[in-house]
Amino acid sequence: MADHLLKASNVRQQLRPLLKWAGGKQWLAPSLAQLYNISASTRLIEPFAGGAALYFAAGPERAVLGDANRTLISTYRTLTRHPAKVFAELGDMRIDADTFYRIRAERPALKARIAARMIYLNRTAFGGIWRVNARGEFNVPYGCKPETSLPTLPTLRAYSIALKRAKFYASDFEETFSEPSGPADFIYCDPPYTVTHNNNGFLRYNETIFRWNDQLRLADLCNSAASRGRRVVVSNAAHRDVIRLYDKSLFFGFVIQRNSNLAPQIEYRKPQDELLLVSKSLGFTRQRISNLLQKMELLQTTPRSRGLRW
Ligand SMILES: C[S@@+](CC[C@H](N)C(=O)[O-])C[C@H]1O[C@@H](n2cnc3c(N)ncnc32)[C@H](O)[C@@H]1O
Structure with missing residues (x-):
């Protein structure tokens, strides 16, 4: 989990944002x-x-x-309750262009899949930005650094605990x-x-x-x-x-x-x-x-x- 966690301070762990966000x-x-x-x-x-x-x-x-x-808030809510389910959905999401465009084309109904898809696209899209077009479709192309990784289960659990408040x-x-x-x-x-x-x-x-x-x-x-x-x-x-x-x-x-x-x-x-x-x-x-x-x-x-x- 080290990449997303700042040094623990006081009792409560400080976290960086899970998602890179415009502004x-x-x-x-x-x-x-x-x-x-x-x-x-x-x-x-x-x-x-x-x-x-x-x-x-x-x-x-x-x-x-x-x-x-709504996708953002749904992601936070789902992660709070079901970090393991979100992690399981990330399992088939490899970091390469083919997988990226397959995941981008998905329109999942399952909440854990919606959350995993948002986390995945946010990490692997060009500029790490969540941007949708007028029809609400995510339209950023693939493009991430070679060292990009997806969150581990302990990382997702840390966010789940943090978001419970x-x-x-x-x-x-x-x-x-x-x-x-x-x-x-x-x-x-x-x-x-x-x-x-x-x-x-x-x-x-x-x-x-x-x-x-x-x-x-x-x-x-x-x-x-x-x-x-x-x-x-x-x-x-x-x-x-x-x-x-x-x-x-x-x-x-x-x-x-x-x-x-x-x-x-x-x-x-x-x-x-x-x-x-x-x-x-x-x-x-x-x-x-x-x-x-x-x-x-x-x-x-x-x-x-x-x-x-x-
Ligand atoms: C500048 S960003 C906030 C960034 C945030 N402070 C951070 O650290 O990541 C502005 C946010 O406002 C949201 N937003 C836009 N219009 C809104 C509205 N009418 N009511 C509530 N949220 C809105 C956008 O979805 C976006 O997430």
């Missing part, structure tokens, strides 16, 4: 996990779970993981937000957004995956949750129209940059701005959050210094 926050998860843990939050709510990098890094006692991707929602984020929450709940929102078209192109580009109306709905829910004292952290595009949606009396805003030298692929090594909103209800000063981000080598600046009003 995954593995790089930001250590900072977010610190915010979660030092604020002594009791439950983590992620309405845009994806690969759930924060969940696996923070190891919360209890969590709610929601995502509109979560309740799942296969739904739009609004439904996950409807989960009753208390003041020590920590809500992390990581909607789909692009950081490459963060000027005027942003809205047009994003219309297909996350509409402007979705941004409005999300900002309303976040502002309302923060105003009721919930701890809310949001990742989003560093775009003036997005920034405008969030209540400045409730949130601190940071423009952060991933430490580009750490990115595995050269094309991601260009520094890119991202917006990080941290609600004041977490109880930290701007300076304390800023120090923490600096320690994690997340180059940061204020929205204002990027010409964005805050």
Whole structure:
């Protein structure tokens, strides 16, 4: 299991995400996990779970993981209950092009097969990305590194144990937000957004995956949750129209940059701005959050210094 497990820390094992996910926050998860843990939050709510990098890094006692991707949530649910069945389904999935296209063409009904197929395609598809076309069909070609391997049974069991602390929602984020929450709940929102078209192109580009109306709905829910004292952290595009949606009396805003030298692929090594909103209800000063981000080598600046009003 060594390849997917970070060093065990404290009592609970920290895991890397099981699935590589577009927009995954593995790089930001250590900072977010610190915010979660030092604020002594009791439950983590992620309405845009994806690969759930924060969940696996923070190891919360209890969590709610929601995502509109039904295959993803079904995979998490099945893995939680039946790791051995998922492992058995991986048995005939060899890592070669012929097998890849055979598995890609499958439309399984069995839940364990659906989960195994998602794990397999996620590992072996080009770029390790789960992407479906307009008909919901997985359409990424074969292409993985020679050292690629599939998870072992102990690895799947470790994920099964980790995921047992979560309740799942296969739904739009609004439904996950409807989960009753208390003041020590920590809500992390990581909607789909692009950081490459963060000027005027942003809205047009994003219309297909996350509409402007979705941004409005999300900002309303976040502002309302923060105003009721919930701890809310949001990742989003560093775009003036997005920034405008969030209540400045409730949130601190940071423009952060991933430490580009750490990115595995050269094309991601260009520094890119991202917006990080941290609600004041977490109880930290701007300076304390800023120090923490600096320690994690997340180059940061204020929205204002990027010409964005805050
Ligand atoms: C940027 S990814 C989240 C990445 C995650 N933080 C991680 O570390 O892997 C955004 C996720 O939002 C999901 N999503 C898109 N539209 C949604 C919606 N309306 N409601 C809930 N989830 C949605 C996508 O399926 C995707 O998994």
